[in-house]
Amino acid sequence: MSVVILDFGSQFTRLITRRFRELGAYSVILPGTASLERILQENPQGIVLSGGPSSVYDESAPRPAAGVLELDVPILGVCYGMQYLAQQAGGDVKRAGKREYGKADLTRYGGQLFAGIQGEFVAWMSHSDSVTALPQGYEVVAETEDTPVTAIENTQTRRYGVQFHPEVVHTPKGGQLLANFLEICGVTRDWNAEHIIDELIADVQAQVGNGKVLLAISGGVDSSTLGLLLARAVGEQLTAVFIDHGLLRLGEREQVEAALKPLGVNLITVDARAEFMGALDGVSDPEQKRKIIGREFIRAFEREARGLGHFDFLAQGTLYPDVIESAGGAHGDKSGAANIKSHHNVGGLPDDLNFKLVEPFRTLFKDEVREIARLLGLPEHIRMRHPFPGPGLAIRCLGAISEEKMDILRRVDDIFISGLREFGLYDGCSQALAILTPIQSVGVMGDERTYSYTAALRAVTTDDFMTAEWARLPYDFLATMSNRIVNQVHEINRVVYDITGKPPATIEWE
Numbered sequence: 001m002s003v004v005i006l007d008f009g010s011q012f013t014r015l016i017t018r019r020f021r022e023l024g025a026y027s028v029i030l031p032g033t034a035s036l037e038r039i040l041q042e043n044p045q046g047i048v049l050s051g052g053p054s055s056v057y058d059e060s061a062p063r064p065a066a067g068v069l070e071l072d073v074p075i076l077g078v079c080y081g082m083q084y085l086a087q088q089a090g091g092d093v094k095r096a097g098k099r100e101y102g103k104a105d106l107t108r109y110g111g112q113l114f115a116g117i118q119g120e121f122v123a124w125m126s127h128s129d130s131v132t133a134l135p136q137g138y139e140v141v142a143e144t145e146d147t148p149v150t151a152i153e154n155t156q157t158r159r160y161g162v163q164f165h166p167e168v169v170h171t172p173k174g175g176q177l178l179a180n181f182l183e184i185c186g187v188t189r190d191w192n193a194e195h196i197i198d199e200l201i202a203d204v205q206a207q208v209g210n211g212k213v214l215l216a217i218s219g220g221v222d223s224s225t226l227g228l229l230l231a232r233a234v235g236e237q238l239t240a241v242f243i244d245h246g247l248l249r250l251g252e253r254e255q256v257e258a259a260l261k262p263l264g265v266n267l268i269t270v271d272a273r274a275e276f277m278g279a280l281d282g283v284s285d286p287e288q289k290r291k292i293i294g295r296e297f298i299r300a301f302e303r304e305a306r307g308l309g310h311f312d313f314l315a316q317g318t319l320y321p322d323v324i325e326s327a328g329g330a331h332g333d334k335s336g337a338a339n340i341k342s343h344h345n346v347g348g349l350p351d352d353l354n355f356k357l358v359e360p361f362r363t364l365f366k367d368e369v370r371e372i373a374r375l376l377g378l379p380e381h382i383r384m385r386h387p388f389p390g391p392g393l394a395i396r397c398l399g400a401i402s403e404e405k406m407d408i409l410r411r412v413d414d415i416f417i418s419g420l421r422e423f424g425l426y427d428g429c430s431q432a433l434a435i436l437t438p439i440q441s442v443g444v445m446g447d448e449r450t451y452s453y454t455a456a457l458r459a460v461t462t463d464d465f466m467t468a469e470w471a472r473l474p475y476d477f478l479a480t481m482s483n484r485i486v487n488q489v490h491e492i493n494r495v496v497y498d499i500t501g502k503p504p505a506t507i508e509w510e
């Protein structure tokens with residue numbers, strides 16, 4: 001039993017499942033055009049039609065399969081989904097005079113979807129089209145100043161629609177609205193992280209059978225948690241490989257080896273520094289760097305696999321943000337989301353990949369993996385570690401990299417991260433990093449002129465790494481960091497702090 005979410009290409013589709021998970025309900029995402037038969041396999045108690053970039057009046061607009069709207073289960077349409085419901089029931093949808101984007105206050109609301117909700121209701125909007133004529137049997141149950149038809153319902157047929165996005169955090173009471181929909185569907189809310197673990201284990205066992213699995217492990221949260229999960233799922237068939245690509249932080253290789261040993265993970269460290277540094281020599285374009293790194297990772301795993309016998313499967317701790325930013329879409333079919341950057345483990349994979357990928361966390365967000373990690377008993381110091389990207393320092397050294405630049409950046413990074421720990425600020429940030437810029441500027445030290453590099457420091461707070469705020473670190477702390485860095489790293493004579501959120505920036509600089 002589940003709620004089926006039909007995806008019409010919204011950036012937020014995955015957030016709908018996430019909210020349902022938080023509410024203790026199990027749901028699955030299927031492509032918007034999935035067949036009726038496929039949908040019925042999920043035994044749905046309710047259906048959500050997601051938002052999407054298309055307009056329902058376009059010839060080529062994606063539509064649910066015939067019969068879906070006739071199913072005798074409640075259906076909630078979100079944005080595009082609501083417009084579709086309205087159009088199908090004989091209403092009309094037109095391009096609105098004004099595009100509505102961002103927060104809007106509901107000037108009135110009521111009806112079953114809003115049951116029990118009180119006070120102001122801030123709704124997050126992102127649409128150009130609007131329902132301009134209400135279909136028969138429907139009632140308008142919410143409006144904003146700009147959009148007279150902001151929510152509709154037909155309690156007879158149990159069809160509901162909202163023009164805003166209840167699934168994003170910018171709609172603070174959206175969770176309650178989704179809970180009301182679950183109630184209408186009669187969903188029992190007893191789904192939790194332990195169920196997720198059982199399900200993930202069963203899925204891995206079904207996928208892998210007796211095959212041998214090479215686990216790409218970095219010592220980070222995702223792959224370490226995956227190590228514990230796979231140890232339970234396919235124990236003996238597992239070999240974990242950690243790659244030292246020369247782009248790691250100061251002392252990281254030793255720390256990772258020391259941290260993973262007690263977990264009982266059978267770990268092999270591969271020294272691939274020469275291969276990575278050679279392949280990256282002289283390359284300055286960020287996307288090209290990412291693609292080369294993705295390819296070199298796979299080549300290193302292949303070399304290792306050959307030495308150890310035959311491996312069908314490569315397991316990676318890929319998370320949902322890696323997938324959506326690499327333009328993977330909610331179900332990994334490149335369904336219209338934009339390519340922001342090619343994460344080494346998704347968009348950076350070479351075309352001639354000979355492994356089958358095992359990526360149980362591909363639909364999850366970081367904080368959900370941390371919850372799984374807690375249940376599997378991952379030690380706190382690994383569980384709460386800041387993420388560190390697979391391409392490592394290479395994407396924090398802007399432009400072409402070199403051994404010398406890696407060495408400079410390693411020392412700056414170490415001063416900053418150790419400083420955060422020393423001042424008790426590490427856990428208050430979700431991620432912190434140092435960047436080596438190619439900018440050289442004039443300074444004066446010991447009465448002498450310097451002409452050296454500028455380092456940038458960045459720290460952010462975020463839950464899901466999809467959006468982030470820059471961390472308001474104390475000035476005194478930043479002053480201490482700046483001092484230490486210019487004093488101890490002679491190649492740096494200027495330090496700046498990045499005060500940009502995501503969006504419009506991203507967390508990493510490349």
Ligand SMILES: Nc1ncnc2c1ncn2[C@@H]1O[C@H](COP(=O)(O)OP(=O)(O)OP(=O)(O)O)[C@@H](O)[C@H]1O
Pocket residue numbers: 215216217218219220221222223224241242243244245315316317318319322345385386387388389390391
């Ligand atoms: N040095 C490495 N050696 C082997 N595999 C790696 C390495 N770096 C990254 N990977 C693989 O790429 C995946 C994605 O990297 P990513 O940094 O997003 O996750 P993580 O390192 O497991 O966790 P975290 O986000 O906390 O750093 C990892 O889960 C792992 O499978």
Ligand SMILES: O=c1[nH]c(=O)c2[nH+]cn([C@@H]3O[C@H](COP(=O)(O)O)[C@@H](O)[C@H]3O)c2[nH]1
Pocket residue numbers: 290321322325341342343344345387388389390391431465502505506507508509
């Ligand atoms: O394993 C990874 N391989 C990659 O290619 C990669 N690129 C970005 N990141 C991490 O993803 C999160 C979001 O980063 P951005 O805001 O820079 O896109 C941040 O936590 C980044 O550190 C990566 N992780």
Ligand SMILES: NC(=O)CC[C@H](N)C(=O)O
Pocket residue numbers: 010050051052053054055078079080081126127128129130
């Ligand atoms: N976010 C959405 O689902 C948008 C739906 C439709 N494309 C519109 O602009 O109104």
Ligand SMILES: [Mg+2]
Pocket residue numbers: 218220221387388389390
């Ligand atoms: Mg990592």
